[in-house]
Amino acid sequence: MLLQWLTQGVTVDIARLVVHLIIAAFCAGIATILIPRRVPGKLFGLVLIGLAGVWVGDWAFLLLSQQFGLVMPVLHTQVQGVLVIPAIVGSTIVLYLVTTVLRWAQ
Numbered sequence: 269m270l271l272q273w274l275t276q277g278v279t280v281d282i283a284r285l286v287v288h289l290i291i292a293a294f295c296a297g298i299a300t301i302l303i304p305r306r307v308p309g310k311l312f313g314l315v316l317i318g319l320a321g322v323w324v325g326d327w328a329f330l331l332l333s334q335q336f337g338l339v340m341p342v343l344h345t346q347v348q349g350v351l352v353i354p355a356i357v358g359s360t361i362v363l364y365l366v367t368t369v370l371r372w373a374q
Contacts (some may be wrong), residue, residue: 275338287348299359305367325358
């Protein structure tokens, strides 16, 4: 009984992680459409940029909501707890910064 409960919790966590990775890759894919630049690392780089973008977008959205009372219903659209619009904006910012730094370093 305990083993079944433990493995079920791990399955849910892994499933949630996979969903978050898919959402992160989707947000980074939208960011590459908004800023047409080559993503370093292909799919792996896309997922990393997406995860960083989700974090940056969530942080910026929370900051703007607290400082300026930003309450727009479209910004609260969520999929599995991930705010989609702030994640896309965050992924766009991260993509721009990463590709700019890589170009500058060459």
